[in-house]
Amino acid sequence: MINTIIFDFGDVFINLDKQATMDAFKNLGLTEWNKDLDQLNLQFETAQISQDDFLLGIQKHIPNATTDEILDAWNAILLDFPLYRLEFIQMLSKKYRLFLLSNTDAIHIETFEQKAGISFYSDFYQCFEKVYFSYEIELRKPNHNVFNYLINKHEIAPKRTLFIDDKKENTDAASELGFHVWNLQVGKEDVVDLFDKKIIQ
Secondary structure (H helix, E strand, O other): OOOEEEEOOEOOOEOEOHHHHHHHHHHOOOOOOOHHHHHHHHHHHOOOOOHHHHHHHHHOOOOOOOHHHHHHHHHOOEOOOOHHHHHHHHHHOOOOEEEEEEOOOHHHHHHHHHHHOHHHHHHHHOOOOEEEEHHHHOOOOOOHHHHHHHHHHHOOOHHHEEEEEOOHHHHHHHHHOOOEEEEOOEOOEOHHHHHHHOOOO
């Protein structure tokens, strides 16, 4: 019997347009998103580098772009957070222990909070026993250590816990540790379809 659910954030609650950020960078003169930029993103998502170092790191690849333009391009990924998903998680919070576990960075979370407004994001965060962002705990999925961190800190039993994420590498990692998983297919499924999956009652 599942009593705990751990949710991803991007493309589970807030809609994302990853291509919008790529297109915006291309318009600023970036020829391709490469391994250097991937590494920069990983470092920023785990607070290994500062926001300034992150933006300057991208600027090295597009020297004609200002940091403000880079910031706008980086945030182009963030779309809407439908109200019906908030209402769904509020309903779930009355029955289950809920956690949010997201690979993300300080820029995206600050922008989400500014766009959503304090009453919306407060209502959302209050649904969870704890909200975990990778840049705050310096751990990220799919590394096992981030799941073990939650297990140990909150006495979570994986066999009684469902983990929901849109990235298969993350649900695979959770599955290896004994969690029930739902690899949500973006565009085909919605988090509010949870009961249709027959994973929980």
